[in-house]
Amino acid sequence: MKPLNITYIYDYANLQVEEVRGSNISLKNRLAKLEQALRNKDELAENLHVIDFEQLKIENQQLNEKIEERNEELHKLRKKTIVTVQIITHMREKVQFVQKEYQILKEELAQLDQDLGAQRDLVTKTKHERDEHRQEYASLKQQTGIMNSEHLTKDFKDRAERIKELKELITQLKKRHSQMSQFIKSHGGVI
Structure with a gap:
């Protein structure tokens, strides 16, 4: 093993210390x-x-104003909804009433239709009887012939009046x- 060089270690440590100091x-x-x-940011942040x-x-004030406006609109819409519900309820009641009246009128109309049918039948029957009477009258008129003459009728009326006048004259003369x-008689027969 080689002896360690202390200077080398010292230099190496110094280098490391210097390096660490530099980095520090x-x-x-x-x-x-x-x-x-x-x-700087804190100062700016405080200002910010x-x-x-x-x-x-x-923005909060503006949003509060918008919320207030929305609340007013909501209040108005609730009032409108209440009024609309009342109107719809009234209309439903009215429709039910009108339906009942309609049903009553429908029944009356059915009865009137029946009465009308009966009256039409009666009119048809009466017309038929009238036509039969006309035919019978025409037949009798043809059978009587001269009796239905206007001149004879006038002459008959004139004669009847003349007879009446003459009867009155006879009564007066009598x-x-x-x-x-x-x-x-009262004068003794002497005039």
Whole structure:
């Protein structure tokens, strides 16, 4: 084995120490830079936090206003919904009432249709009877022939009136005759 060279070891250790010191200094510098950057960021962050807080406060206010608007819209929609439900309920009740009235009117219409059918049958029967009477009248008219003449009818009426007039005249003359006869009797037959 070869004797160890202490200087060599010492130099090697120094080199390592220097290397470690250099890296330590480098790391300390790096740490200082990072700490400074962190402090800068904290200062900036504090300023940003205040700015962000104010911005968030403004956004929060705007969102609260939007929420209030939405709540008002929701309240209006609830009122409209209540009114609409009431209207629909009223309409349903009205529809039920109208359906009942419709059913009653439908039954009345059916009854009226039956009555109309019966009346039509009666009219048809009456027309048929009328036609039969017309035929019978035409047949009788043909059989009577001269009896249905307008001239004869007028002449018959004229004669009936003349007979009536003459009967009245006879009655008046008989009355006058009776009066004269009494007058003659009462004067002893001398005039």
